[in-house]
Amino acid sequence: MQIALLGGTGDIGQGLALRWARDTNHDIIIGSREAEKAETKADEYETELASRDEDVDIAGLANPEAAAEADVIVLSVPAYYLSDTIDDVADEIGDAVLVSPAVGMQRDESGVHYNPPGVGSVTALAAKAAPDEVPIVGAFHNLAAGKLANLDADLDWDVPIVSDDADAKDTVTALAEGIDGIRALDAGDLANASEVESMTPLLINLAANNEGMHDLGVKFH
């Protein structure tokens, strides 16, 4: 499967790219607003993986070209770039599944707070910005980017997944579970995205307030 990580040059996109490249046989395409930046990062990821005896090719393309190649497009961009990023690639999405991992947050003196857009969640915003026929899946909201990108770190995290499209949910569930140490869980419809997204500021607040805790994820049982 071809996975395009738009905004895959940093944050959660980097970790997903490295882990999918290492743990699965999917083809990884890094997307960025600038093709050159995408290529540079793709090379860096290849070098990082080669240093671990993982010989993989990772492509680097401008976002629209990356989207055009992909079966699954992960919008690994900050929430405030989400609509613009979707607009930039809308004509290239085709039959691909669109995955939204972004969370809207706001910081004050107490900590970090969930700050959803008016439509209720960032995942819902992605659905609103995308062409009507594109299946939207909310996933990977609660992964700590630093630990995810550190291939020395073993994961043991759950990934709640929301979507109104059962096939797309299955596709992303399989993708998520392709990463070692990730268990995907069905959190229901897209309307349930806000409860998933709002766990991210909680994870950040817990890491900030408890000694020895950082890069937190979650496990449900």
Next chain:
Amino acid sequence: MQIALLGGTGDIGQGLALRWARDTNHDIIIGSREAEKAETKADEYETELASRDEDVDIAGLANPEAAAEADVIVLSVPAYYLSDTIDDVADEIGDAVLVSPAVGMQRDESGVHYNPPGVGSVTALAAKAAPDEVPIVGAFHNLAAGKLANLDADLDWDVPIVSDDADAKDTVTALAEGIDGIRALDAGDLANASEVESMTPLLINLAANNEGMHDLGVKFH
């Protein structure tokens, strides 16, 4: 320490009462709007514990009398009774710490959704309803009542705790960790309560959508 569980006749109050009675030396007082109902439930809990060779006395009193005795008062009532319950006991709180575990939720065809009151969280509503000088702690929002009340079930759950009062937070942290299998975590100020509360509908949605999962709690790492 004297712990009063207002609304301790059902749901999460039952589980906290049984586990504190079994796992700690604290004195447990069940509060209810009707003293007789509180007494009946207290007797039931004693019988349940006696069947496990735990010989403890549990008191049952009307809410105001229960509150008057207590060092810590747990408002284990539904969110929509919270303000009324606090009003009923306001004159009896004295130096006690008030603990709010309730979560406002609403169900639709997709699942259960977080539905906070206008002040931002149920914990903040407790702070608003209580006399100014009373320390408020948000805790125990994310515990599955059924499993908590089943003393055959071993727990392995985290309890995020929020408060603006450091001493009260320490008191409730120690209380929480007195229960076998519970780890208390500092989630920061009371302003961070909504992110803690909104995890409860997520737990319910995950249990509803994943086969073999029920009575879910959470562990952060």
